[in-house]
């Protein structure tokens with residue numbers, strides 16, 4: 123696979139690891155064995171999913187997605203959803219961060235984070251199984267060069 127796609131793939135792998143740790147903390151929260159330190163850690167980790175690396179990752183994927191739209195590739199509806207997903211994740215992650223200072227019950231917070239995780243997994247899966255292979259197949263060497271020039 124193209125080296126830039128491999129880079130995106132590696133980032134997904136890293137994020138999946140972080141999400142697994144978030145999930146473990148959520149499990150603890152649900153069983154009420156979590157202390158306030160666990161809670162702080164949970165939000166610290168969510169913050170990491172909402173930082174600059176995440177923004178750059180999405181911007182890089184958008185470079186590829188826009189290039190793909192200029193090819194003859196048959197565009198799968200899930201690829202069309204990707205841009206909307208990227209915008210939504212920025213919004214959702216921001217909302218999750220606000221939960222930290224809210225008075226909402228643990229179960230409400232846990233459900234919101236769970237929902238985010240499900241959506242995120244679904245999104246990564248669509249990118250890895252549909253979007254990346256399509257880009258690999260359809261983008262030309264010149265297009266990859268142009269993408270690389272604008273890459274974060």
Ligand SMILES: [Fe+2]
Nearest residue numbers: 179183246249
């Ligand atoms: Fe991604």
